Amino acid sequence: MKYVLYLEGKTLPLMTEQTIIAGCLHSDAIAQRELYNRYSPKMLSVCYRFAQNREDAEDMLQEGFIKVFTQIHSFQNKGAFEGWIRRIIVHTCINFLKKYKKFNDNVELTEASYLQVKEETIPSVMQAKQVVECIRLLPIGYRTVLNLYAIEGFSHREIGDILDIEESTSRSQYTRAKAMLENVLIKKRIIENPKPELNWLAVLK
Amino acid sequence: MNDQWYNDDLEQFLADTADQHRMFPSDYVWRNIQKKVQEERSWPALSIIAFLIIVSLAVATFLNYPPDNIIAKVHYQDSVRQEQQRVQQALAASKRGEENFEQRLSTANITAKTLAEFKENAAAVAITDSLYNLAQVSVTHVEIARIEPVTIQASKATTTIKTQDVTSQVSLNAALLNAKQEEEAINKETDDSIASAITASSKDSIAAIATATNKAKIKEVKNTPFDEEGYRLARKKSTAITSRWAFDFYITPSISYRKLEDDRIRDKFVTATTTNISLDSSKIKHKPALGMEVGLGLMYNLTRNLRFKTGLQFNVRQYYIDAYPSSAIATIAIVQGNRLDSVNVYSGYSNTGNYSLTKLDNRMYQLSIPLGLQFDAIQTGKWGVSVGASIQPTFTLNKNVYLISTDYKYYANGESFFRRFNINTAVDLNFSYKTSDKVKFYLGPQIRYQHLPTYNDSYPIKEYRWDYGIRLGIIKSF
Numbered sequence: 001m002k003y004v005l006y007l008e009g010k011t012l013p014l015m016t017e018q019t020i021i022a023g024c025l026h027s028d029a030i031a032q033r034e035l036y037n038r039y040s041p042k043m044l045s046v047c048y049r050f051a052q053n054r055e056d057a058e059d060m061l062q063e064g065f066i067k068v069f070t071q072i073h074s075f076q077n078k079g080a081f082e083g084w085i086r087r088i089i090v091h092t093c094i095n096f097l098k099k100y101k102k103f104n105d106n107v108e109l110t111e112a113s114y115l116q117v118k119e120e121t122i123p124s125v126m127q128a129k130q131v132v133e134c135i136r137l138l139p140i141g142y143r144t145v146l147n148l149y150a151i152e153g154f155s156h157r158e159i160g161d162i163l164d165i166e167e168s169t170s171r172s173q174y175t176r177a178k179a180m181l182e183n184v185l186i187k188k189r190i191i192e193n194p195k196p197e198l199n200w201l202a203v204l205k
Numbered sequence: 206m207n208d209q210w211y212n213d214d215l216e217q218f219l220a221d222t223a224d225q226h227r228m229f230p231s232d233y234v235w236r237n238i239q240k241k242v243q244e245e246r247s248w249p250a251l252s253i254i255a256f257l258i259i260v261s262l263a264v265a266t267f268l269n270y271p272p273d274n275i276i277a278k279v280h281y282q283d284s285v286r287q288e289q290q291r292v293q294q295a296l297a298a299s300k301r302g303e304e305n306f307e308q309r310l311s312t313a314n315i316t317a318k319t320l321a322e323f324k325e326n327a328a329a330v331a332i333t334d335s336l337y338n339l340a341q342v343s344v345t346h347v348e349i350a351r352i353e354p355v356t357i358q359a360s361k362a363t364t365t366i367k368t369q370d371v372t373s374q375v376s377l378n379a380a381l382l383n384a385k386q387e388e389e390a391i392n393k394e395t396d397d398s399i400a401s402a403i404t405a406s407s408k409d410s411i412a413a414i415a416t417a418t419n420k421a422k423i424k425e426v427k428n429t430p431f432d433e434e435g436y437r438l439a440r441k442k443s444t445a446i447t448s449r450w451a452f453d454f455y456i457t458p459s460i461s462y463r464k465l466e467d468d469r470i471r472d473k474f475v476t477a478t479t480t481n482i483s484l485d486s487s488k489i490k491h492k493p494a495l496g497m498e499v500g501l502g503l504m505y506n507l508t509r510n511l512r513f514k515t516g517l518q519f520n521v522r523q524y525y526i527d528a529y530p531s532s533a534i535a536t537i538a539i540v541q542g543n544r545l546d547s548v549n550v551y552s553g554y555s556n557t558g559n560y561s562l563t564k565l566d567n568r569m570y571q572l573s574i575p576l577g578l579q580f581d582a583i584q585t586g587k588w589g590v591s592v593g594a595s596i597q598p599t600f601t602l603n604k605n606v607y608l609i610s611t612d613y614k615y616y617a618n619g620e621s622f623f624r625r626f627n628i629n630t631a632v633d634l635n636f637s638y639k640t641s642d643k644v645k646f647y648l649g650p651q652i653r654y655q656h657l658p659t660y661n662d663s664y665p666i667k668e669y670r671w672d673y674g675i676r677l678g679i680i681k682s683f
Binding site for chain 2: 016023025026028031042044045049054065069128153181191
């Protein structure tokens, strides 16, 4: 038998997603722990991209998982369970930012036209970590729009509704965020500066 | 990477890369989540207990009103209140008089006008003797001494002990106890205070009057007989009105032995899954655990030896299950009408396993209303023996308990089979000891039987429903 869960000195056999959901529906502590162990690392990363620091990210994660456990009866097996959890977590992050007014400083994205990046600030351990850290260098308003659009897959209309801004504002802010991130990624040597294509036809002409 | 970039698919690149990122949360995050989630479904024990205490106090207050010795209390309190007012007025007046008195004394002349003012002040408040009669009034010796020059001069010719003012034998008795002590203190302080303010000649005359007056008062108070027998009879008469009622508070640690029985009705319907399995008690490891009953009862004496009792009782009943963590779907076979049915429920624990033995606590919180009789079989002096029996309609507050699957292998949440209402019968034998006419302690064994199984009739496995306890209680008569 394969054992994958180690909980308070107890080794437990593998639980399927359906078993976890059934257990959570019955408020079974072991199933809840299994669900948390399975999804919390990825969800904390999501929170971290939205948050200003790790503490805020953990607070977001905590709030999000409490919602997951208390609202699990509303999951109707339509779509992926992970996607359902992720949407709860993302909405929790946005609500957290709104609640604690984290947008106040940088929500006016037009002011953030220049971002100073020091190459040595990011440890080159893993590309994923580097990219996340680069995203977190963006002002919070840029970062939020970029996270929602590029990574979480929300449309600009949805972003407008979520953040209480115009759809056009979301578009323009995303364009700027993307450009800014591109610069950061290039400076960090995570991506290379795109070389201009040689237009041989033009030369020939 | 370059391909990703040159395809201008930054969104895809970011999504893929960011999705690979993992972070591991601190331990406290899970603890907080668990605490929060468990709190929301935990039984509000404190709230219920607080509610019970409030209800008990309210009932006790209601039933104990008016108090048994209300007549004596009212008289006593009224007289004390009147005397307090009179003393306060006297103090205020004496203060005013004393100020004038000192002003006059400062000229070393006690004139006829000064004496007239003192008389006027003292007559207005009409104090004197009662100050000594009520020792309960918190007047310090110094304050009394300060009054003396005024009162003595105002009433030196007419001072008498008006014992008819003593409205309560209780206050009189208390005054007697303290009179002698106060006599010395008052005399001394009266002398001192006067000596510091007046001349030698006036001191002598006033002190002489004060001493004589005080002694006369105290002598008369002492000579007033205390009607102890009358007082006792009066109290007995007043308490006899409500002595049929009594309060009973008790606590009963109890224990129930676990033994399961399978009704096997499902065997009439042939199924391959369960008919070949027999109930083996050795594999089902249920252990008894200490439970508790706490109750507040109200008793009414129907006859001299027989009383009816009722009240509110809070029960905690529990037992332990040795189980092993697992994840499986447990099947419970149920017979509904003429057909066999089965229910599949998630099971987090198994009856068998080789590792991680876990102790599950099957605990139920119940509220019941005992209705019964108690008979005093023997009563010799302070010791006695009584027997009691009661029927207890019971409501179980929680239903998150485990039940065993029909194949006896798994434990699952038994909420859907749980029976909220039940009936218990209890029989007890009590050995009692009276510490006073109104208070009695008792101790004795109790047997209780739960008439209906914990789970409803469709669940095939029944448990042993007797439990045994030791009841310790106190009965307080009104």
